[in-house]
Amino acid sequence: QDEANANGAVREISRRNLLGPGIRVASLTELGPGGSWSTCTNGAGEDPPNDVAHVQFRSRIAFKLVWSPVADYTTFVLVDDYGALLAKGAPTGRLPEYQQRKMNYQVVRGSKYAREADRLEKVIVASVAAAAEV
Numbered sequence: 001q002d003e004a005n006a007n008g009a010v011r012e013i014s015r016r017n018l019l020g021p022g023i024r025v026a027s028l029t030e031l032g033p034g035g036s037w038s039t040c041t042n043g044a045g046e047d048p049p050n051d052v053a054h055v056q057f058r059s060r061i062a063f064k065l066v067w068s069p070v071a072d073y074t075t076f077v078l079v080d081d082y083g084a085l086l087a088k089g090a091p092t093g094r095l096p097e098y099q100q101r102k103m104n105y106q107v108v109r110g111s112k113y114a115r116e117a118d119r120l121e122k123v124i125v126a127s128v129a130a131a132a133e134v
Helices: 020-026 052-056 098-108 115-133
Strands: 064-068 075-079 085-089
Antiparallel strands (some): 075 085
16 A cells, blocks of 8 residues: 555656555445555556556556446446456436546557447447437
Protein backbone atom coordinates (compact mmCIF):
# COMPACT_ATOMS: atom_id res chain seq x y z
CA GLN A 1 0.00 0.00 0.00
CA ASP A 2 2.88 2.35 0.57
CA GLU A 3 4.42 1.89 -2.87
CA ALA A 4 5.39 5.12 -4.61
CA ASN A 5 6.07 6.04 -8.23
CA ALA A 6 9.45 7.60 -7.42
CA ASN A 7 11.13 5.92 -10.42
CA GLY A 8 8.46 7.23 -12.82
CA ALA A 9 7.52 3.72 -13.98
CA VAL A 10 3.88 4.76 -14.40
CA ARG A 11 3.70 7.52 -16.99
CA GLU A 12 1.47 10.53 -16.28
CA ILE A 13 1.47 9.77 -12.53
CA SER A 14 3.23 11.94 -9.98
CA ARG A 15 6.58 10.61 -8.78
CA ARG A 16 5.34 11.46 -5.28
CA ASN A 17 2.26 9.25 -5.72
CA LEU A 18 2.06 7.94 -2.14
CA LEU A 19 -1.33 6.29 -1.92
CA GLY A 20 -0.93 4.29 1.31
CA PRO A 21 -2.67 6.68 3.72
CA GLY A 22 -5.64 7.13 1.37
CA ILE A 23 -5.92 3.40 0.78
CA ARG A 24 -5.98 2.68 4.50
CA VAL A 25 -8.69 5.29 5.14
CA ALA A 26 -10.90 4.13 2.25
CA SER A 27 -10.32 0.37 2.47
CA LEU A 28 -13.00 -2.09 3.36
CA THR A 29 -11.20 -4.01 6.09
CA GLU A 30 -14.02 -6.55 6.32
CA LEU A 31 -12.88 -7.84 2.91
CA GLY A 32 -9.64 -9.15 4.42
CA PRO A 33 -6.00 -8.17 4.60
CA GLY A 34 -4.54 -5.92 1.95
CA GLY A 35 -7.52 -3.64 1.68
CA SER A 36 -9.33 -2.47 -1.40
CA TRP A 37 -8.65 0.62 -3.43
CA SER A 38 -9.14 2.40 -6.70
CA THR A 39 -6.19 3.46 -8.82
CA CYS A 40 -5.63 5.52 -11.94
CA THR A 41 -6.29 3.63 -15.16
CA ASN A 42 -3.71 5.48 -17.31
CA GLY A 43 -1.68 2.84 -19.16
CA ALA A 44 -4.27 0.07 -18.64
CA GLY A 45 -4.82 -0.22 -22.38
CA GLU A 46 -1.25 -1.39 -23.01
CA ASP A 47 -0.17 -5.03 -23.21
CA PRO A 48 0.85 -5.84 -20.57
CA PRO A 49 -1.06 -3.20 -18.61
CA ASN A 50 1.18 -0.32 -17.51
CA ASP A 51 -1.11 1.27 -14.94
CA VAL A 52 -0.77 2.03 -11.23
CA ALA A 53 -2.31 -1.27 -10.07
CA HIS A 54 -0.05 -3.45 -12.21
CA VAL A 55 3.19 -1.45 -12.09
CA GLN A 56 3.27 0.53 -8.87
CA PHE A 57 1.48 -2.08 -6.73
CA ARG A 58 2.37 -5.19 -8.76
CA SER A 59 -1.19 -6.45 -8.33
CA ARG A 60 -4.11 -7.67 -10.38
CA ILE A 61 -7.40 -5.83 -10.50
CA ALA A 62 -10.62 -7.25 -9.07
CA PHE A 63 -12.66 -5.47 -11.72
CA LYS A 64 -12.58 -2.57 -14.14
CA LEU A 65 -15.64 -0.57 -15.15
CA VAL A 66 -15.52 0.33 -18.86
CA TRP A 67 -18.16 2.51 -20.49
CA SER A 68 -19.24 1.19 -23.89
CA PRO A 69 -19.36 3.50 -26.90
CA VAL A 70 -22.88 2.25 -27.62
CA ALA A 71 -25.63 4.85 -27.27
CA ASP A 72 -23.29 7.68 -26.27
CA TYR A 73 -21.56 5.78 -23.47
CA THR A 74 -24.71 5.10 -21.47
CA THR A 75 -23.93 1.41 -20.91
CA PHE A 76 -20.96 -0.19 -19.21
CA VAL A 77 -19.30 -3.52 -18.51
CA LEU A 78 -17.37 -4.79 -15.52
CA VAL A 79 -14.45 -6.99 -16.50
CA ASP A 80 -11.82 -8.85 -14.50
CA ASP A 81 -8.04 -8.67 -14.86
CA TYR A 82 -8.20 -10.97 -17.89
CA GLY A 83 -10.89 -8.88 -19.57
CA ALA A 84 -13.63 -11.46 -18.92
CA LEU A 85 -17.15 -10.11 -18.48
CA LEU A 86 -18.36 -10.00 -14.87
CA ALA A 87 -21.46 -7.84 -15.34
CA LYS A 88 -23.00 -5.21 -17.60
CA GLY A 89 -25.46 -2.43 -17.03
CA ALA A 90 -27.25 0.67 -18.16
CA PRO A 91 -27.64 2.93 -15.14
CA THR A 92 -30.49 5.36 -14.70
CA GLY A 93 -30.37 8.73 -13.06
CA ARG A 94 -27.44 11.08 -13.23
CA LEU A 95 -24.44 9.65 -15.05
CA PRO A 96 -20.84 10.80 -14.85
CA GLU A 97 -20.07 13.55 -17.37
CA TYR A 98 -20.07 12.40 -21.00
CA GLN A 99 -16.41 13.32 -21.51
CA GLN A 100 -15.39 11.25 -18.46
CA ARG A 101 -17.27 8.21 -19.76
CA LYS A 102 -15.76 8.60 -23.20
CA MET A 103 -12.21 9.00 -21.85
CA ASN A 104 -12.72 5.94 -19.62
CA TYR A 105 -13.24 3.90 -22.78
CA GLN A 106 -10.52 5.66 -24.79
CA VAL A 107 -7.86 4.78 -22.19
CA VAL A 108 -8.48 1.04 -22.71
CA ARG A 109 -9.63 1.06 -26.35
CA GLY A 110 -8.16 -1.87 -28.29
CA SER A 111 -7.13 -3.73 -25.12
CA LYS A 112 -8.44 -6.81 -23.35
CA TYR A 113 -10.40 -4.50 -21.05
CA ALA A 114 -12.35 -2.95 -23.95
CA ARG A 115 -13.18 -6.24 -25.67
CA GLU A 116 -16.48 -6.78 -23.80
CA ALA A 117 -17.50 -3.13 -24.14
CA ASP A 118 -16.97 -3.48 -27.90
CA ARG A 119 -18.89 -6.76 -27.96
CA LEU A 120 -21.76 -5.14 -26.04
CA GLU A 121 -21.93 -2.50 -28.74
CA LYS A 122 -22.15 -5.15 -31.48
CA VAL A 123 -24.90 -7.06 -29.65
CA ILE A 124 -27.01 -3.94 -29.10
CA VAL A 125 -26.53 -2.71 -32.68
CA ALA A 126 -27.53 -6.16 -34.01
CA SER A 127 -30.61 -6.18 -31.75
CA VAL A 128 -31.69 -2.75 -32.95
CA ALA A 129 -31.20 -3.79 -36.59
CA ALA A 130 -33.21 -6.98 -36.06
CA ALA A 131 -36.04 -5.03 -34.37
CA ALA A 132 -36.11 -2.58 -37.29
CA GLU A 133 -36.68 -5.46 -39.73
CA VAL A 134 -39.80 -6.62 -37.88
